[in-house]
Structures are given as C-alpha cells and as structure tokens.
Amino acid sequence: MKNILETVRIQIKNSVRSAYSEAIEKGLLQKTDISEIAVEIPREREHGDFSVNIAMQIAGAIKRNPRQIADIIIKCVKKENTYIDKMECAGPGFINFYLKNDWAYDALEIIAEERAQYGTSDLGKGKKVMVEFVSANPTGPLHMGNARGGALGDCIANVLQASGYEVTREFYVNDAGNQIEKFGMSLEARYMQQLLGESAFPFPEDGYMGEDIKEHAKEYINLYGDKLLNADSAERQKELAEYALPVNLERIKSGLKNYGVEFDNWFSEQSLYQDGEVDRILKYLKDKGHTYEKDGAVWFKASDFGSEKDEVLIRNNGMPTYFTSDIAYHYNKFKKRRFDRVINLLGADHYGHVGRMKAAVNALGIEPERLDIIIFQLVRLYRGGEIARMSKRTGRAITLEDLIEEVGRDAARFYFNMKTSGSHLDFDLDLAVKQSNENPVYYVQYAHARICSMMKLLEQEGVDINDTDDAELSLLKTGEELSLAEKLAQYPDEIKTSAETLEPSRLTRYALDVSALFHSFYNACRVKGEENELMKARLALVKCTAQVIRNILGVLSINAPERM
C-alpha cells in the first residue's frame, strides 16, 4: 500500500513550495501561483533522479530569468528529513534533484514487507465497478477482436482490483434479437441441406456461413436424427437455436477460461425481456417525454442528450432494437445493482454505440461520467503477407482457440496488452508462430526463472535464502543495482497510473524495463560466491525483483515460471 515515489514527489513539492515562500519573504522573488508543481523523472540519468520545471513556468509571470529563479529556489530548499541529497540548475532552468540512495533501499524494504500486496492501493476506496467485456455474439466462436478485448478487459479489471475497487467482470450474452433469428435460419438451412442435399434448401443470403453452423447441424442430427424434418419452420429454427446456443456458450466459456479470463457473471439479454425490464424502461422514457413516434417506429430523443441523432427504440414491426435492451441493461447495472462505475469495452466497429449509450444513461438520470466506454481498435490478421478476414461469415475466421494453440496463452495476452487500446494492431500469424520463442513475454518470464534458479542453487549450498531481513542494503552501490532498485520502486505508481488511465499496456512495458535492468544486473554482478554481507544484500534485491515480476504478471494473468 506504500508508494515511495509518491512520498518522494510530495517531499520535493513541499520543499520547493516552502523554498519559494521563503524566497518571497526575503524579497528574492515575486509572488505568483505555483499550485501545480510537476515532478518528473528525467529521461537522462545525468539529469538526476527527479526534476522540476517550475522556474521556467513562472519565469514569464514574474519576469525573471528562469535559471536565476532556479538558483534562488535551490538555495532556499531545506533538505532536512528528506531524501534530497543535492540539487542542480540545468538546461534552460530545470531544477534537478539527486536523491540519497536511501529511497531505493527503503523501497526494497517495502517490497519485502508487502510482498504480493506491493503495488496495491486504496485509490478506488471500495467503490463498486463493473467491467463488461468480450460480450461476443453467442452465434459463433470467439475471434481476434474478442481476444484483444478479453486480454484488455481482464487486465483493466485486475488493475482496478489492485487499486482498491470492488470489481465485477461481466459478459453480456446477446441471446435475443435479430442475430439469434439469423442463427436459427442458418442452422435450419444447414440441417435441411444435410438431410436433403445442398440444393434442396436455399441458404439465407445474410446467414452465418461458418463451418461451425454445419457442425451444429450434423451433431444435432447425430443426437436427434430427422425429427425436425417435417416440423414447422419457425419451430425448427427455434429448436435448433435453443440446442446450439448453450453449446456455443459452453465453448466460449471454456475458451476464455483457457485464456485466463473468468467472469463473475454471465448476463442474459433475454432475461431483460422476460423480467419486463425492457418494457419498464420504455414506459419510463415515454413518461419522461424522451420518445416520439415517426414512420410507425418509436424513437428516443438522443439529440436532447448530446447525441448527434435520434435512435429507434421500437421498429415499425413492433420489435425493440438492441439499443433498447441495452438501455434496460444499463439501468439494471446502475440503478438495480448500484454500480458506482461501469466500464464497457467495445471494438472500434461499435463506435456508433458510444454517443447514444451516453445519451441514454443521461436520460435515465445517471451522470454520464460514471460510464466509461473504451473503444479498442480492431485487430488485423495477416497470413502469408495478406490480410486474413476475421468475419464469422467467411467460415475461415481464426478463433481464439487457434490463437492459443499457435502462440500460447501467455504470449497472446502479453502481446495484446503491449499496445495502447487506441492503436491499430496488426497480428502476423506466420510471424507469431515462427517467432514465438522470441516473444517479449519470454524475456520477462526468463528473468523470473533465472532468479528462482539462482535461489535454488544458493539454497543447495546451505544459504538460508529467507534470512535477508537484516541485509545491509547500503552495500548495493553499482549503477546496475541502484537502477534496478529504483525501477522496482516505481511499481505502485505504474499500477496507479494504469488504473487512472484504464490503460494496462504500460505494465507490459514496465515489465520489460524491469527485466532488462535485471538481466543487465545479472551480467554485471554476481550473487553466489560474493562475500556474505554483499551476497545477502544482492539476494534481497533479487528477491524483490522476482516479487515485482510476479505481481505484474499476476495482474496480466500470465504465468511466472520457476524454470524454463
């Protein structure tokens, strides 16, 4: 729960602030607003551990040279009871802070004490948040878009959980509406074709072309024969859909489980109709005057709530749209189940849904800020240098199962979380298969395995690897040791930023940074064979490194193997 980086930042901010006040009192500087002091970690190591740019920011306001301001502030800073060792004015007017190594040593002690809890915080203050993701159509297998959404959504949920939110993961099952009818029609066609021959029954123009539909039909025939051959078409479709839907759902469920994604709740769209929630929401919107009729349809005045255009709630054939049940669904999320915050993940092709959903939530009297809709860009698959279409209709879609089989769960999850959600993602299947051993995830896992192996050997030599509490950490003095320790100190901050921005991709990058610094350390410094006190100090460092890697990989739901 401790965040030493935060502590250091506050120390520096306070020091600068009181130094500035003192400078004003002494008449050295004029007064202006410095409520926002940014404390940054410079890119270049020579620029110190932290830097502050306040001198340049206020230079204009008080009409002084920024370097002069910086020098004055530096002179007034009191270093007592802080980690600050020295300060320098550099460049156009940066104040660079060099810290005593203690802050890194203290970070190691925090890690050793908090272990698996290291990096968690109470940022969320126990608020209830729902993350709804994947929510794939149950009419077919999971595709690459679902794979990306699954990896992203699960990590966001993990990060929020680590940040003190009470998290619920939910999968919205679209078991109602148009696509289910299409599903039934497609199944019927395949069923009849297999009984009577391809030409005997036309396949619907916009039906699902996938092989899986044929397989469902075949399996149904295996189980129940031709009992639907002479049935009424509507009944035939219904029966086939009711047979195949649970089969698909079971497959989706187990596929996601293999992927390391488990939902707390599977919420049925159909249940919203059965429980009358869709009707109630319609009545509510009508009573509030948010609807009107036009061309035989019922419309929602989304434009009254900041959306670009109005939307149909009830089609002129009397059937509600998907949007209507989704409004009921969100009423259920916010009002019935009382989530403080709801996060939905949608592929970029569902972008059009964002505006109207926000408008709908607004119309329900819920602050739209409580709903976050994350749009992730689509995945483009390449195979043999060409774009492989991922449409379910082509029948050649690459499924999540295929992906896990080809590149492995860990690599897939890591890969999908390496990129920010807003960036387009090209997935070259040939490359992923061929280079799976070069995937960055192994770099991280290898670091962990190396440490475990090292500790095992030390243990065999009679070293008590648990006995590091009293290690003399000040013996860690080389650049490699300190850089690694300082990087480990940043972990709670990384988690916090990920939670705030709902962007876990920074964690994979951080994991790579930690691993790189560890590998460098490993090549520069030895643990086994060093003099006892130094060995103990380095063992402590290495144990902390393994702990942090475990914590990150835990958040990413990726294995941390003890040997490779």
Place this chain on the structure above:
RNA sequence: GUGCCCGUAGCUCAUUCGGAUAGAGCAACGGACUUCUAAUCCGUUGGUGGUGGGUUCGAAUCCCGCCGGGCACGCCA
C-alpha cells in the same frame, strides 16, 4: 460528404496528459559463456516525427489546413 482513431528508424511500437541530445524490441553488423540459465549481456549502424502553417521560453505532443490508412454514420448487433 460528416464524425472518431491512427501516421515516429527497414519492421512492430514507446515517448510518463508541452520539456533537456525523440527511445526500446525485432532485423543487420561486431564482441562476451571453464564461474548463479547465452531464451542473456555489451557495443555499432539506422530519424527532415506524413506534410504546411500557428500558439510559446520550449511542440512528436496543443490548434488549423492538406495528404495517406482504418472504422463508423442501419427500423443490424
């Protein structure tokens, strides 16, 4: 046509919501295992940040125009 996302090294991507000399990985090249895992490390090469303006102490980042790519604009979900 309108809206959103994207454009950074040969390739895939970063750049900590305006900072210092734009960084990694892969690929290429040169080195390092008799010692804790070489799935590693060290080094070299590689850039008019799509393009043209603007804002300011300072722009890859913010604003405007243009070019190129993706997505959406349905009484589908």
